[in-house]
Amino acid sequence: MAETRDHLFLQCSVSIQVWSQLLQRLGQSGASLHYWQDLMQWLISLPHSLSRTLVRLSVQALIPIVWRERNSRIHNGTSQPASVLFKLLDRQIRNTLLARLPHRRCQGLLTLWFQHE
Template identity: 40%
Template sequence: MVIWGLNTSPNCCLCDLELEYRDHLFILCEVSTAIWNMIFSRLGYSHLTLTSWTSLQQWLSRKDSTSPRTLKRLAAQVTIYSIWTERNKRLHEGVMATPESTFKLIDRHVRDVILGRRNRKNFMNLMLCWLRHE
């Protein structure tokens, strides 16, 4: 936003410790990292750490036996959207949520999407996978 000439702080709205750029905001920020750790735990990954946007893309494209790719992609989409929403709430409304409360919102969104598509082939068993490591 600073590059576009907007009069705003260049620091991350989540932690105010680093400059805000894509990898920091969505992957490396301590707030984002805490949220991702909860997501990974829910998906059954115990030792997964993202280091960049590229590592996120690689994880999403990799097929593995821990979690279905459709669920990983759904969780990642909702997580990125939620981190961006949290950033905007802090910037524009001065309202801050904890990573735990953000995760609860992510959990609700993921459940709603799965329930709304439960009759589609790719979504039939996703709720069991999402809740398996609750």
């Protein structure tokens, strides 16, 4: 199968599993993101019940994690399960939110992150 942006970040089995965990954590387990266009549209039209900051932070953290996993598989022949990748994502979100606690825009986001744990 040809590697495309859609396949790598949204359609491969590992990406699907990590996205599923992320969407569940955000309380959006019913969201369907199969194509980059779907992701962009979802980001533009987020429900008001969701924090745009938390969602965008999560997506911005997830993309490089998937990219590094892809490179590790191709160049090093090593791989990690989706559960480990989600733990990396979770740790990165927690660290980022803890570092930004004093910022008004980030107050309450840590609570939201744990809301659907």
